[in-house]
Amino acid sequence: MSASVVALTIISIIVVSGSLLGFSARFRRKMDLEQWACAGRGFGLLLVWLLMAGEMFTAFTFLGASGWAYSRGAPVLYIIGYWPLGCVVGFYILPYIWEAGRKHRMQTQADFFQVRYGSKLLAAFVALVGVVSLMAYLQLQLTGLGLIVEEASYGSVRRTTAMIVAFALVAAFVSVSGVRGVAWVSIVKDLLLLSIAVFIGFAVPHIYFGGIGGMFAALARTNPAHLVMPGTTPNLGHMWYLSTVLVTAFGFFMWPQFFAATFTARSGQILRRNAMLMPLYALAMPLMLIVGLTAVMVLPGLRNGDLSVLLIVRKTFPAWFMGIVGGAGALTAMVAAAIQLLCGATLWAKNLIRPLFAPQMTEQQTATLSKLLVLALTAGAVLLAIYTSVSLVSLFLLGVSGVAQLCPGIFLGLFSKRATTAGVSAGLFTGIAIAAVLTLTNRDPYHGLNAGFIGLCFNIAVTGLVSAFTSVHVSSFDEIAAEIAPAPSAPAGSIADLS
């Protein structure tokens, strides 16, 4: 058997058995929208963890981060900088988002804006921002998947074919099993990915340089500029790091799929514990960066840095191992894409199409529409991935600049009495416009600052200014009647205000 057949067989086995696990998670549950998108709000610590982590370890972790370590050097440190900080932000907001979500039966991020600010249009705009940003992230997964299968098959399967086959599988899997299926496949995927990251993170530098220390010593001798910011780039310096870490840390839980994962939890306390422990999970990330840095000296001159991990694995290990790495990578991209699809489709059906075009639609019809939209979104992302080529990190930064603009609306919605519907809408619109213009005209970074960060600053200023001159819809969630009988809650106020 040739190397490519061995590798491809192993990839197929991993991908197919992963998908079967997802299908079987359906059991005999009735799949209404609530069950499909929020799993009936009954997930405990472990499943919420897996669902969120499933969305953290994506093709971006696997290829994009090491790709930047290879091609840009030290600016990639922003990734291990923002991750723990994103969890810190999540610690403070998730339990409150969860509480509002349970009280008002929210299923999507746009529902939050709908309930808090009482505007269908604002909610639809939020859904649009969410779906467009998700498309960038989805495209990232697809591109990554294509790279993995193409390289792991030693070029015998074309990238386009690989993307189409795998995503047909993801779309089918999401339509049938919903969020519960995804969480279970996450277990397999995370175990595989973590063990591979730990193994190659130590083995690759050991084989070429006798260890991680040896690798860094060699790199510091031959290429010291690679190891401090701005690395090999002209403009990704300290201010860029600072602004990017802030915008990505605050944008971390603004991704609509993290929002949706929040609603699957059984209690707010579970979310706090999750956010507290999650930075530990990221410890696999530096190992992937180390592999990328090793490739700088072992495989100099690659045109596409995103290939560095795959190529160094292919050069160093036998074909069957390449198959395992490829399978794990493919499954990772698929799980992440599944969550993104699930969330994007629900947003689109529930917050864009139903309220604006078909208000008489029932819950059941909305659920069916969501499943159809999964196919539409998949097709859209496949086309984007085939016809455009951007580096994986750039796609990620593009998406996160978009969702980070939702921050003021969410923070103020939870913790301020003065935010108005007009203020939040105007701020969001300004922020998106500025970030989009700067990014699309290739001005990111602008004067050394992340474009999303500049957008966010204007966003906050406009939100504050307009809010000062307009009247509030309601001053907090407490004023809005719950959609179901509210669970007995502790009397609010007194003690919270003291401490």
Place this chain on the structure above:
Amino acid sequence: MKRPALASILFGLIPFAATCFSVKLWDRIYPMVFGIPFNFFWLVLWMVLTPACMWGAYCVETRRAMQERQGCGPNAVIRGEAEGGAD
């Protein structure tokens, strides 16, 4: 409206100060620690120290939630003040 306690937010600011605002101070190769460049080592170290900080915040929030459940009679308020001061 419920908000996070001030004491717990202070715990959360520590990782921000250490890994974000202070980038100029730690972005250097030397001194290497365990053969790892200093900036790299520093950020990995804070992946472990951040949960430690958040453990502090978690304790603050948990204690507050327990007090709220016990009701908010005058005793509960006094207890809340006393323990809040100890943080």
